[in-house]
Amino acid sequence: MERIFNFSAGPATLPQEVLELARDELANWHGCGMSVMEMSHRGKEYMGIQAEAEADLRELMGIPANYKVLFLQGGASSQFAMVPMNLLRGKASADYLNTGEWSKKAIKEAKKYCTVNVVASSEDKNFSYAPAQEAWKLDPNAAYVHYTPNETIGGVEIFWTPQTRDVPLVADMSSTILSRPIDVSKFGLIYAGAQKNIGPAGLTLVIVRDDLLGQTISGTPTMFDYKTHAENESMYNTPPTYAIYIAGLVFKMLKAKGGLAAMEKANRAKAQLLYDALDTSSFFNSPVAPENRSLMNIPFTLKDAACDDEFLKDAKGRSMVQLKGHRSVGGMRASIYNAMPIEGVQTLVNLMKDFEKKHG
């Protein structure tokens, strides 16, 4: 079978040119006689790979010099604990916005370590929108404010940056990072699992303002202390070297394609194509408020849920996989990260039109 269109929410489709380059140099990197997987993380070849990946990421995102870039493991799920363990800094509570499944998980874990003040929630409408800033009940004494700018499951994206005055803003950017430019200086800490827009699963990216480091709560494992990794350039122990190498290839490709502004343009075009199809259909429906429609994860339902299986089967027949929606939303979900070509979205839209003609 030739290459398919993979709409998985993560691990997700990767740029074809990155995969082909990785394949070509898998067994022998740049003629050095070994695979990147085999390199000592203390050797000059691998040290160069990781340093270049960090430099390229800093350039792509415009990361200020007073922010550390950490290449960690354990996914966003580990960050749900690491954030309070590191950022409470003697305070007793933290503010959390609740916009969906991932917000809820972050809140649940934070409650192990502090009082959680939920500043606003969209649970009243099954997480189909994001509460406006005016509705947030911020606590000026909170240790930090945590939010999820893009809910991977609900497909709810927040396109504005919350104002939190002097309270550090923390964002789980797992499914939005690198999809469009952001102003890193507005954040205290950004984290993201790699398996959407960055690279393979097993790598977690953390970008943290350096003044927030060094005040973990008692009992924090050494590996859960950001300072451990910040002071050792993510080499306190062996980092996930191969995943970092692949991420580095992705970063270099994004730079070559014009950086995050070019990504945003392409992503808006792809999302527009799909949302237009949804809006002009009387068979398919987007459950998300128009101002919060995600550029990355687009859930949609069919008029008759009994047709879901047939739609998925037809999609497979046209080389499209992983379109089944999450059980909490139902229907379908198309995750269209940076690496999804517009041809994939066009193929999906074509199927939707044909399917509606048949069943509408």
Added chain:
Amino acid sequence: MERIFNFSAGPATLPQEVLELARDELANWHGCGMSVMEMSHRGKEYMGIQAEAEADLRELMGIPANYKVLFLQGGASSQFAMVPMNLLRGKASADYLNTGEWSKKAIKEAKKYCTVNVVASSEDKNFSYAPAQEAWKLDPNAAYVHYTPNETIGGVEIFWTPQTRDVPLVADMSSTILSRPIDVSKFGLIYAGAQKNIGPAGLTLVIVRDDLLGQTISGTPTMFDYKTHAENESMYNTPPTYAIYIAGLVFKMLKAKGGLAAMEKANRAKAQLLYDALDTSSFFNSPVAPENRSLMNIPFTLKDAACDDEFLKDAKGRSMVQLKGHRSVGGMRASIYNAMPIEGVQTLVNLMKDFEKKHG
């Protein structure tokens, strides 16, 4: 350059046939139209890969049914905290054997969570041997007994299994796992970073007897609770899928080569070749007590440390890299894991003979 002999302690050399197979299927796994890196961890392709990896590992190591196999992240360094957080089970202290740098790190981290009773130490002789069982001062009330059967830095291996009566035995097997058969049923918990005999960095293997689960200390992050992963077949969150896939290829290759008994035979032949060269030399020296000479990591010193740089340069000239010893031992260290071919050891021995002729 053609393939070199890489003596790195980890990440380390991988089997060439595994690398070549991984290369061939990197961009399109078994004709499914995507890379393993792109597969949803909930999709049937990837679920099959992980299930097969676990089944092959269970067969290779003879893992009893009442043991869980967990594919985790964070390295042995994370286990240093996870072990006490999970296994103290209401007790106040744990027993640790101190045989070198990795034992020391495990002990330091455990002290965050409990009283550590060092049952015996070989620090008196710069960790060049392992204390005999008779010298261990075991505490019958300890929550568990922790030891490091192979010290990667010191090259000290313990070939017998400690007797701890009813107290669970915990082993950091990072640099010895899969090198020879062991009786898993003698252990409460075994852990190992993957980047020596298993696969790429970023994967940590834990094998744990199921009755030890479910009694974490207060404040344990959800991701540091073994039960979280045991109850979700290592899919509570996204596992390091590509690293698990490569590990699965390694397991399959080990089975095809005759399993761990065959590995032990090959590893003993390789180690013997190098130790014989050391014992018959008046220029090179092994600092390790004969009964504790590691099959995997072989440190050795030159008569004159001023020759170290020349030796490393000559080694590079013969396509051998990563032979420089750890600063705590000095001299050289040859890590000769399963994937190091005997030709690599022979090439090293040949260099040693020529070098001694020139400088001895």
